[in-house]
Amino acid sequence: MLKKMLFILVLCSPMLLTQAFAHGGGHAPAMTSEEVVSLASKYVVSLVKKKSEIDGKALDASWVNIPEKDKKIERELSWYYVVSFKHEEEKKKLYLMISKKGKLYRADYEGVFKEFE
DSSP: OHHHHHHHHHHHHHHHHHHHHHOOTTOOOOOOHHHHHHHHHHHHHHHHHTTOEETTEEOOGGGGGOOGGGEEEEEEOSSEEEEEEEETTTTEEEEEEEETTSOEEEEESSOOOGGGO
């Protein structure tokens, strides 16, 4: 009986070790600043298409056409970025809070996300 259990253990150990080493720890590779801004731009397009409201008003389609020079990462904290879009005509900035895993958490015109800090 003991021999049989040892045989099964030896037979199964390569599979167990393979699974242990195959797991990468769940950390996504860091995004470059260009990738973060590009992702934020895609979220703006989505917000416009969905007619999402920011401060009680649907986000205008003109936000999709913000020049690259007016898009930037305002802050990078341990688990998220704050990306801003400066709209010259409306004299406003739109801020998007995006996790380092790429999920949009919030968008507003203030850029203060105290409940997440």
